[in-house]
Amino acid sequence: MESSCWPESLPSTRIKAIQKLTQGQHLTSKLREMLRRSEKIEPDINSVDDVVGEILGMFDNTLSILNSSSSSFEEVPHIPTGDIRSPGSWDDQKSENYGESTKTLTPLKVKRGCYKRRKDSWTSIKITPRLIDDGHAWRKYGQKVILNATHQRNYYRCTHKTDQGCRATKQVQMTEDEPPKYKITYSGHHTCNNLLRSPLIILDSPDHKDNSFVLSFEGTGLNNNKQVDSCFPTAKHDPKEGFPSLVFRHNEASSSDDYLPWDLTKQVPSEPMSMMSSGLDHEDIISSEVYSSTCSTYGYEIDNIIGSNVFGDFPFEMCS
């Protein structure tokens, strides 16, 4: 695609994203052709072709979304990467997963912690100076002291694990950096349908002197503040830690059709990360990436993504 084809309404970051995705799409097509020509993998050519086809389909979907001016990602088909790598593994994992397997294999309820660790599940690591709300509802299920780590690691699972079987989990750990950062590890994809919470960007600072921000782009959320704290409840409840929070709302009345609150000229993201992950589930695109970001507008800084992903340099500018 040529940049001259872009609708004027598309921000440059989105254009970059589309360009990168298009590049990946072409490379995948190229790979398929190479695989088709290869006789060595003939026995598996159908499955390989299917996998490539799924990848291409994901590119198509993502590109069509980015190309459209609509900010709604609700209709995007979601294909977990785990499915692509090993078809059927999702169900397999689910059937033999911890909670369910405990109940089916051992009628005695007393056996606790009987589960299968998902060692090969999809993961995405994010390092952020402030806590991020990805728009999903998380429920804390544990915390643990980690070796050689000053701070405890917090474990969260999707709130819809019980009612919808959503297997997404995340771990939040405060690093020992100066200033401290949050390492957020997402595991598994959201299979739940409803995003009960409004998309938010949490800009909660570990630095006591720093201001903290909660940006909400929708006025229909449940308890927005709660998610902020739930990411690090120990920080919230401990006055010594002192995690001040300030809430900025982007209400419907002041918003434009563009849905996006910031101007690109302000060096802030045109595509809030929470939107990406909540609706489109952007981890499908940037899985296994590591990035760090800080903001420079409104008194804080933005660093561009420092990591890379399977498509090369991560094209999105993010504020978290």
Add this chain to the structure above:
DNA sequence: AGAATTTGACCTCC
């Protein structure tokens, strides 16, 4: 009262 969090126990993986 129901939901969310805390916390000790227990399991898997290395």
Add this chain to the structure above:
DNA sequence: GGAGGTCAAATTCT
């Protein structure tokens, strides 16, 4: 055997 991940009862919060 130790570290990390998860379960689930107990506790706290709304």
